[in-house]
Amino acid sequence: RQIKTMVMVLDGSMTLALLRGDHQLNLQKLADGTGAADIRPAEPDETLERLGAHPGSLGAVGVKDLRIVADHALRGRRNLATGANTDDWHYSGVDIDRDIAVDEWLDLREVSAGEPCVTCGQPLEVVRCIETGHIFKLGRRYAEAMGATVLDADGVERPITMGSYGIGIGRAMAAVAEVHHDDRGLVWPVAVAPYETVITVASMRDDAAVAAAERLYGELQGQGVEVLLDDRDARAGVKFADSELVGIPWRITAGRAVADGEVELTERATGDTQRVAIGDAAARVAATLASARP
Template sequence: MRWSQLYVPTLREDPADADAVSHRLLVRGGFIRQLMAGHYSLLPLAVRVRAKIMDVIREEMTAIGAQEFVLPALHPAEIWQRSGRWEVMGEEMFRLRDRKGADLALGMTHEEIFTVLSQELRSYRDLPQMWFQFQTKFRDEARPKSGLLRVREFTMKDSYSFDADEEALDRSFALHRAAYERIFARLGLPALAVQASSGSMGGSASVEFMSPSQAGEDLVVRCPGCGYAANTEKAASALPTVEDGPGLAAPERFDTPDARTIDELARLHGVPASRQIKTLVYVVDDALTLILMRGDHALVEQKLADTLAATALRPATPEEIRAALGASPGSLGAVGVSNLLILADESLRGRTDMTTGANADGVHLRGVSVARDIEVDRWADLREVTAGEPCVQCGTALEVVVTIEVGHIFKLGRKYTQTLGVSVLGPEGRPIVPVMGSYGIGVERALASVVETHHDDKGIIWPAAIAPFEATLTVLGTDTPVTSAAESLYRDLRAARVDTLLDDRDERPGVKFRDAELIGIPYRITIGARGLTTGTVEITTRATGETESVPVTQAADHVRKLLTTA
């Protein structure tokens, strides 16, 4: 490809609204342009990178025996209603009606649609099946941001496995996990495999692949000692044992008119946050529920949802709280409450001499013994793990890392096959319901995540496997001997199967060099009159900045060898 014919609208200044590094560099490098919030046009350079990423994914999926499909992006509401997710997906699902008034949805994911296809499977002998596709997905993100990292329209590689039983699903899951590890290694994308929640997808085992980056929005807890890693929605830690005093014979009321928060109670009344019981009120599937946490701990809502298998939850309104407990937030507690479901975090189990709200505005209770004074219906790990807490497996201090989710795999079980009526004849001639897995990679998010990992102050540094071009041939000058030598070398590079961009523009050398560094092509071959006097060209490695002189006649083979060892 000749640069003079390629559309690469590079910019000298950073876009004003770009927060993430990848957003800034992909816009400046002429890879993407925003149409509206959460929707981006991919320009020629980005299309080339995207295609190479998809080729890597396709090769690894095919290697484990997966077959490629292309399913519709527009779905009838009826299938989503049958699975129960029409309501569960909430406002993130784009819904519309056709001219006949039929309810439709733009697909957020394709579990339901692939499951409907699987209804044509007849026998356990047809299993296992692993099916995948590349398809546009739509999610009505409330706050799209960071360029391609959080958008409302994107390409997903989603795959689905159908197996006869759980043991076979374990094999399909393991095959996908290994394939994902190879994919991210080939993309040059560091990715931690961590325990995660399945969320609205349902199912049991769930593993996220998380790439460390300050542009991320997900926190991963990991142990440098034993390798334990989990999303904060799933992570646990081993808290030190707390020695409580005997406390009082019964809870004692005391006035706290000026204390409505954990911090105010600690500062004004000398009650450490670790000795307070924080009472949160949620509406979980239309039922008012009390959540008890230690005062210095934060609730993870996904843990609450997973514990109760909730399809919908939200914080209760002040009006709902006052109607149920007779007080406003800041003075709430569970002592004496018997008409509401009460969940307590494990950190409160066995605690005595604690302080909590008295369900009267401006009043608290001291000397509370959890086991004696509160009717806890259910105990669970509900709190957010923080850095420095001991690992549950080896006791090493845990780290908390900011990450981007680049892949997610689930064991779905029979959630969809059972609901949508899929069965096959088993070995004994009786119907059995296949068990499913679901596996996803966001293609454009992976592209942006690579940029987050591979860049410097000059621009992007693409790994050779997915770079828009493997090399750029930069021509300095317009003299006939230079242009003729450049054309000859360009032909040699193409013959050596080096994906090359010939920079034949009538621009100053500095402009050409800056543009090549900005768009991040791995190798720059510079050809000019000075070098040709000695029969050499300069080859610069983008990642290291190192430059070496190579005979013109050997340049194509030299670059080919560099790419082979990259």
């Protein structure tokens, strides 16, 4: 039975956003409902200067000089408590329709798990997620500032209504990493892997292994495979650990098996390793990758 008073600055103007005490403000809904492009919480000194109190004792009763928007869940509510804009003082018995001059009623709150879906009526499930892309309406604010217009049906210039559409490459990578990893590092799906295959030379002192690796590197490139050749002068264990950390889907190891005319194929996701003839390795990997690509 508490009114939560959020002091926000919308496009440079202070605004009070009111919600039920157990609800949380959704900033995107606030932006959509008010049309504001620049939204931030008011600083404590700004709040103190305009309302005369610190957060925890703020309210909208008797406020006349600020815009007040309220969530629909408060409409018609009575016997509420809210800050009195004096530190450590609160009003009780507040009737929001009688005591607060709400300028606009909006949908401002976050939904909660278990609430019915407005479309099908089934209970909602709330899960954590990562925003990898977005689409939202910018309105005409920037169009008017830039003088961006279009002729309407009557030949009259009108400011265009703008939208923003974007995808975050870094966020998309973070989302993939959260889902596709293990205790050794990343496990890139083939569709988004920076390289599809890494060829690891176990020892750069083994001329036969180096020659086999370079041959396979050329063959895989010729078949359109995105391949990395690890020919660093480092221990084999270091190279294996690095390829697992980076998460390249397949590894071809040119090591002792080269003496028998074979190399090792290792799948990063499962760790399964098999020996195949050097002459068959490129075709085997290329065919496997082709079936895994979207």
